[in-house]
Amino acid sequence: MDKTLKKIALIGQPNVGKSSLFNRIANKRIAIVSDMAGTTRDIRKHEIEIMDRKALMLDTGGIDETNDAIFSNVKRKAIETAKEADIILFMVDGKNIPDDKDKELFYELQRLGKELALVVNKIDNDKELERLWEFFEFGIGDENLFGISVSHNRGTKNLFEWIYQHLPVNLETVAREEAEALKKQREEDFDFDDEDYSSEEIENITDDNNKEVDENKINVAIIGRVNVGKSSILNAILGEERSVVSPIAGTTIDPVDESFEYKEKQITFVDTAGLRRRGSIEGIEKYALMRTKEMLDKANMALVVLDASRELTDLDEKIAGLVDEYGLGTIIVLNKWDENMDTFQKMEEEIRRRFRFLSYAPIIAVSAKTGRSIERLKEKIIEIHNNYIQRIPTSQLNRVIEEAVSRHSLPSPNGVYLRIYYTTQFDTRPPRIALVMNKPNLLHFTYKRYLINYLRDNFNFEGTPIHVIARGKNDKIGDEEYLERDR
Numbered sequence: 001m002d003k004t005l006k007k008i009a010l011i012g013q014p015n016v017g018k019s020s021l022f023n024r025i026a027n028k029r030i031a032i033v034s035d036m037a038g039t040t041r042d043i044r045k046h047e048i049e050i051m052d053r054k055a056l057m058l059d060t061g062g063i064d065e066t067n068d069a070i071f072s073n074v075k076r077k078a079i080e081t082a083k084e085a086d087i088i089l090f091m092v093d094g095k096n097i098p099d100d101k102d103k104e105l106f107y108e109l110q111r112l113g114k115e116l117a118l119v120v121n122k123i124d125n126d127k128e129l130e131r132l133w134e135f136f137e138f139g140i141g142d143e144n145l146f147g148i149s150v151s152h153n154r155g156t157k158n159l160f161e162w163i164y165q166h167l168p169v170n171l172e173t174v175a176r177e178e179a180e181a182l183k184k185q186r187e188e189d190f191d192f193d194d195e196d197y198s199s200e201e202i203e204n205i206t207d208d209n210n211k212e213v214d215e216n217k218i219n220v221a222i223i224g225r226v227n228v229g230k231s232s233i234l235n236a237i238l239g240e241e242r243s244v245v246s247p248i249a250g251t252t253i254d255p256v257d258e259s260f261e262y263k264e265k266q267i268t269f270v271d272t273a274g275l276r277r278r279g280s281i282e283g284i285e286k287y288a289l290m291r292t293k294e295m296l297d298k299a300n301m302a303l304v305v306l307d308a309s310r311e312l313t314d315l316d317e318k319i320a321g322l323v324d325e326y327g328l329g330t331i332i333v334l335n336k337w338d339e340n341m342d343t344f345q346k347m348e349e350e351i352r353r354r355f356r357f358l359s360y361a362p363i364i365a366v367s368a369k370t371g372r373s374i375e376r377l378k379e380k381i382i383e384i385h386n387n388y389i390q391r392i393p394t395s396q397l398n399r400v401i402e403e404a405v406s407r408h409s410l411p412s413p414n415g416v417y418l419r420i421y422y423t424t425q426f427d428t429r430p431p432r433i434a435l436v437m438n439k440p441n442l443l444h445f446t447y448k449r450y451l452i453n454y455l456r457d458n459f460n461f462e463g464t465p466i467h468v469i470a471r472g473k474n475d476k477i478g479d480e481e482y483l484e485r486d487r
């Protein structure tokens, strides 16, 4: 017998229906059921299974009050068994009024601090259900009081569900379901028509061979309003690189994007021709935003350039706001930081306040003019891209989410018991994580935010958005209904 299994003790006076319930749960006739009081004397242990979760059921002897000596004996034994158990089902006969001996024992069991349910049996019909109220006298909450009838099979489902919820997740089932979910997801990815993904990304998903190559390609969009120093930053970065791929000279079409190798990655700046055309973003705001979108479409990383020598403007905010919609790796570049300025903290606070939607993006102060921190910016591009493409093992995600839930338990909206079965990352670029749970649409966004923050505290997601979705066991992972961006 598996020693790690949770133990369930079934305790109660003779003839209340313990063996009957035991048999119902065990789905076999193991204990002797009889009308004669005190026939179930031995402690029986039996491995049971509720849905996919296993436990060990302990059947204690009845508490015989007819003989005081035996009563104290059996009571002692009942308490001993209860001490050994993780979950206690205390059963009483609903056809009788609550009894002092029951109460006395019940309070003793309560003091053990285990999961405890008061099971009132022989509530055979709706009329008898009214009598259940008398058992609130025991001082137990609604959620731990069950009126059932074993012989009429009433109310047992609720009790079984309660027990199920207190048993640990069956890891075999989880692993199997996860494998199935991943397989299903892969299959779905092949006939994909999700507008959220660019055609390039679809290629990445459907062609695993290219994946590695693609993970080494960083397409960077340098965005920002006019005159913040976008082309200067481009020049500063490229200026240090000898292996710059030159634009094809003499062509009337746009020259290719400029590209260089750095730390085994290929960094490409998208739409550099446009960037170099001075004043390109000047003019009507609508065009500035349109052009920014075109660039973001081709990129998997954005450098949001701001001018440290000027006040932030609404247009800065609008341009930065676009980035979040594209789900890219992001760095906020505070340019024109020519000398040591003691205002960094103030600027940082201002940026954080105005760009709340980019709270995950690091801020780096550079000067295209003096070259200050340009090297650091290049390193940061690599670092953030690694965060953006990372895949976190399910075991690690589960450990962290379990820890988060144990620190701050899941809310029970309207008494509904919420449960996260497991957590898995089902996509990268940016990381997409599914919380597989019983009632996904009841998960409040504030709790989800708490989990997202907890994930951010435990993994390195700097510079990358993370998308966390809650879904049911049988929902498709690609179900975007629950998708909420990490804001």
Ligand SMILES: Nc1nc2c(ncn2[C@@H]2O[C@H](COP(=O)(O)OP(=O)(O)OP(=O)(O)O)[C@@H](O)[C@H]2O)c(=O)[nH]1
Pocket: 012, 013, 014, 015, 016, 017, 018, 019, 020, 021, 032, 033, 034, 035, 036, 037, 038, 039, 040, 041, 061, 062, 063, 121, 122, 123, 124, 148, 149, 150, 151, 152
């Ligand atoms: N009306 C009614 N009778 C029940 C119900 N459940 C069990 N019984 C009857 O109650 C009697 C006692 O049931 P058991 O399951 O043997 O009770 P027990 O608590 O195991 O009894 P001991 O072995 O004496 O400890 C039997 O005649 C059952 O048929 C129920 O839900 N409704």
Ligand SMILES: Nc1nc2c(ncn2[C@@H]2O[C@H](COP(=O)(O)OP(=O)(O)OP(=O)(O)O)[C@@H](O)[C@H]2O)c(=O)[nH]1
Pocket: 224, 225, 226, 227, 228, 229, 230, 231, 232, 233, 275, 276, 277, 278, 279, 280, 281, 282, 335, 336, 337, 338, 366, 367, 368, 369, 370
């Ligand atoms: N002091 C200072 N000036 C800078 C820095 N970077 C750029 N500039 C100046 O800012 C002005 C605008 O620089 P650009 O690189 O052309 O800016 P841009 O964002 O590409 O401008 P548009 O193409 O018009 O959108 C130029 O006069 C640059 O010399 C810097 O780090 N420090």
